[in-house]
Amino acid sequence: MFFHEPELQYEVTVEEPDPQFAKELQQAIGGVEGEMRVALQYLFQAWATPKEHEEYRKLLMETGTEELGHIEILATAVTKNLRNATDEEREDAAQDDMMRMMMSGQSPRQILSAGESAMPVDSNGLPFNGNYVVASGNLAADMYANVMAESTGRLLATRLWERTDDPGMKDMLEYLIARDTMHQNQWLAALETLDDPVPVPASFPQEKENQEFNYAFMSTHREEREDPDMPWTQGESVDGHGEF
Amino acid sequence: MFFHEPELQYEVTVEEPDPQFAKELQQAIGGVEGEMRVALQYLFQAWATPKEHEEYRKLLMETGTEELGHIEILATAVTKNLRNATDEEREDAAQDDMMRMMMSGQSPRQILSAGESAMPVDSNGLPFNGNYVVASGNLAADMYANVMAESTGRLLATRLWERTDDPGMKDMLEYLIARDTMHQNQWLAALETLDDPVPVPASFPQEKENQEFNYAFMSTHREEREDPDMPWTQGESVDGHGEF
Amino acid sequence: MFFHEPELQYEVTVEEPDPQFAKELQQAIGGVEGEMRVALQYLFQAWATPKEHEEYRKLLMETGTEELGHIEILATAVTKNLRNATDEEREDAAQDDMMRMMMSGQSPRQILSAGESAMPVDSNGLPFNGNYVVASGNLAADMYANVMAESTGRLLATRLWERTDDPGMKDMLEYLIARDTMHQNQWLAALETLDDPVPVPASFPQEKENQEFNYAFMSTHREEREDPDMPWTQGESVDGHGEF
Amino acid sequence: MFFHEPELQYEVTVEEPDPQFAKELQQAIGGVEGEMRVALQYLFQAWATPKEHEEYRKLLMETGTEELGHIEILATAVTKNLRNATDEEREDAAQDDMMRMMMSGQSPRQILSAGESAMPVDSNGLPFNGNYVVASGNLAADMYANVMAESTGRLLATRLWERTDDPGMKDMLEYLIARDTMHQNQWLAALETLDDPVPVPASFPQEKENQEFNYAFMSTHREEREDPDMPWTQGESVDGHGEF
Amino acid sequence: MFFHEPELQYEVTVEEPDPQFAKELQQAIGGVEGEMRVALQYLFQAWATPKEHEEYRKLLMETGTEELGHIEILATAVTKNLRNATDEEREDAAQDDMMRMMMSGQSPRQILSAGESAMPVDSNGLPFNGNYVVASGNLAADMYANVMAESTGRLLATRLWERTDDPGMKDMLEYLIARDTMHQNQWLAALETLDDPVPVPASFPQEKENQEFNYAFMSTHREEREDPDMPWTQGESVDGHGEF
Amino acid sequence: MFFHEPELQYEVTVEEPDPQFAKELQQAIGGVEGEMRVALQYLFQAWATPKEHEEYRKLLMETGTEELGHIEILATAVTKNLRNATDEEREDAAQDDMMRMMMSGQSPRQILSAGESAMPVDSNGLPFNGNYVVASGNLAADMYANVMAESTGRLLATRLWERTDDPGMKDMLEYLIARDTMHQNQWLAALETLDDPVPVPASFPQEKENQEFNYAFMSTHREEREDPDMPWTQGESVDGHGEF
Ligand SMILES: [Ca+2]
Ligand SMILES: [Ca+2]
Ligand SMILES: [Ca+2]
Ligand SMILES: [Ca+2]
Ligand SMILES: [Ca+2]
């Protein structure tokens, strides 16, 4: 059961509204690397976690609930970048046809469909898709999916940080980036509590695997090449169960 | 900012687990008539509502937060219908090849991708789509969208109610149906507080409309027909602004 | 069975071709608020209406057929905005590299895939999606879906009207807006002919609903709040069947 | 501008309603090989055809309008297979739990979302997608797209014909198959009226192509093979412009 | 089984990096007319071709493998247009806010999600969709689908050729256009080896078709028109089996 | 540049053709956990890897090419499960209407659209989607995405292994599971060669993060709870840069 409080988790200020940046922020809301994905991913994973694994369920549940608040932060940022901006620019537009054309890169739906508000879509206007959510029913696979989601998510947030000069937007992104750092660490910490995290799933008896091919690097180069002597062609395997 | 409490908004019990019904319940999670749609729709509408309309913003926000709890209720119901069921049926399956074939209607991804858990998809396995969400930036349009969402949502819930004999499932659906009744009523109540709800949007000056065509029923029957004398071909218009 | 006549339902002229506006008009063709949606929605609803409800079936069928003509009007407008425009601008482009970059906001597929013609996509290039169509098999739910579709449709048309100065385009939109006014009114008139339009569906016996929750506003505010004394927290319900 | 007449283009009768066949018929409505695709494809192609090519525009427009009637025929067939069927089967279901499980292959949305009616989706419940429509702005490319659409469409119709024993359904499909034969022939006839239909587009000067690679079969077999001496590795090219 | 060699099938050079052109090139990678579609289409068709039709299987397999190399060529071109460009332009951007706005037409995901690399999406950022692939299990239908795919593909490539002045890009496109010429010819050559390519499928006995409608042009003009005396309303049908 | 050899990477035999299992195998071809995803993911990552990182580029390229061969193996398995099966069952179907209904769970498109062949879709018939592919332009993020893809991929393969008794199918899956083991290990080995793999991306200076929130677990439980004393609420962080 969920509850809400009107205050944002972290305050959002925009000094120079920028509709183009609003469009780019949408990637962090409804994009494959965005907050809708992680929020729903952690919630669906929590709902799939059986009672016996109570602490993992709580961890997932609390973090999923936190991510709902990140959607709210970003939706606020999008609206602030769109609304104030367009008031001024609408006047300019009357005087200046060139300006109007330059604004052409903006996502038209953000005005036409949403009246200058945030939408559950990505920066190309592609709607959020339920298949972005990974909740596999296997804890180790889910944890790797979560590390990966926070890695691409933090990468996106740092790229957005580089593309704005607005101090309010930079401050907000520094908060979200900090949370991504924490979340990468917490999912890796959870992975370390598992007995045998590689290969996933641990439940399949490895002796049933085809023993000829489970620790051999296969080259598909057209002509045979020498062994390049890399950590994936020689030495002990990372899981400690084989020899490359 | 969101918070969570481990108790469900309404308790879920399943007496006879039924994987086929689990598949049908998915429509109420990730389908176009489902709870993910209304939850996100009300939240995005709330985030687009300016400070001046504080009471509408609160109404949307609180109801959106309630709907998040409905996803949780239904996810629990799906898992309970899948997990217990398949234990027994898996044994049967060993004895009985026919049974296995009969189970073929089940969504394979619910086992293969989700390990017998709920997913953010509909009853055909189609992923939830951000374009199901309507948040137009216009309050009247949004309220009609909400009445419509709760109408198709309650219709879906009553159809599900007819398709199960499980007392636990019927009880859960009677709760969700009751909430849909309330929600239909509350959005209609909100519409009644608006000055001029028809036609939407009120902001466009009706004298700019083409006056020849705004209150005339146009027949596209191949041969001309007599006026059928219906409430949409004769008499005063519903908005009170014209004569059909 | 359908027939066609080469004349448009309403004549389309474009004085200053504008490829950026062509892109925005696509929202009214293939977007979630557009004419393909309403045309197909009314036709599929008509095909689902049983013989006993002949007058509703006719109403839906005739309006659906009218909407097919609106797609044709808009497709003509898109082509006129693209074709003439690009002839001139192509010359400019040779002289003026800057102009070419400024045109960058245009949807590239409109040239690359469609040779400067209309497409069954929205203003972001997202293809029309059959799930935009609501045809629920329940007349009241369908009528609410239709009021909502015409509300977001008229909202879109008035936003497009604000974004163009072309007299031909304004004139065409004033026609389409007028038709949306009529259609909102006719679906509301049809709703008024139904015995008990709220809650939808009427067929479910309300005494089966959970009686504790069907007329109670549920707050999900984190801390308990006072009753805000709004029309949805106090007084008689809109359907006249309960007390909030 | 479109008109409608209540009579179907071809009468539809169903002797033994069959919900499973209703699901399969959906492929011919909203599937990639279906009637929604060809109807919209021919209409969008017509709207893109300039005045100078009046006869092609008429041909496309009239056939597109005909295809709208095919959607209507199939929607009628789906409803007749669902409605009557489920009445009987619903009684059986009460008596017979096994029957209920066997019905599990049916698309649940056809009941849950559509109240036993036709939908703009394919046989897996996947919604119709605007990107199925090809309208390239080039007449020859469009004609090849149309021959291809009618080829996969007729293939689908003959496969449906093989999967039903119902005389009414077979009769309806024999009508639709006949129309596909005509349509394949008419698009090929239109291709024959074009000056230089291969390679498409004729507008690109072939001397600008890379002359070393435009009539040479390139083997990507890992080891070199002998020339297999096939019509695509030796002899004159089909367009008469080169030598393989 | 596939193999790879680091050399490109055809060398790619870019003299003036152009991020807008990179975006347009994406249509040729992940668009409905692009190389991912033909590569996967020919491979899936090959895998569906039975042993008895060995030479067709080889033809499809070798061409599908060639098309994988075309994706690689275009991905290289996209990266070269993005990477070098943005280095310079990033500096400019610092000095020149106007430039930054003008770049707004660029697909934001190409930076945000992909770090200035190629993606499996089209020029609007729409992801590649498996339903673009036609592999029908019928050789004639597949060959028509292939002629059509190469027709819209060559049309796209020639339109891209017209939109760039970069000699390296023009040279690359002249290579790809040449291959499309060859592929159109080879699929038509394969069609000519089939006994009875029209109507598709040949396996359905034409005497079962409705004989009244299989060679008659049906007008859907609202008022009856005179026979326009065109090759599709009079004379022998293209398949030689009927008379219009 | 790619090459092909007719032999499969690993031989495929099917003793008892099973159309239901064919449908499930589709998840491993076109599903989010499937071989199309990893093949395209590794290839697009390779094409984005700059020359300086040659050994990573080779590793990605060779493995991507190997995965193309896995699609081929599974497409062969699908066809073998469909073709032989349906011959027999078609006869049975004539005798036995019940059998026909039981087959209803099969994906109808596999017959209707593909003539009993493999398709680029998942087990629900949902088409493959280019957004499944992660190629972020950051090596560490990509490696985590690859570990995750192989984890969910191996999980899927082991679940398929549990659902079949066919010795040929079990043998094929044991080969594919072995390769997934190797691939999980090789991506983890590649991660170990990176200087500072956590947090991703390493390029963002951590001192710019909000220092108050980057190593703190945030509870969103409604009522405050005691610190549960878990590895993610206390102790050193996994990246060694902070203290929880
Ligand atoms: Ca976050
Ligand atoms: Ca609800
Ligand atoms: Ca309209
Ligand atoms: Ca047809
Ligand atoms: Ca090619």
Ligand SMILES: [Ca+2]
């Ligand atoms: Ca693999």
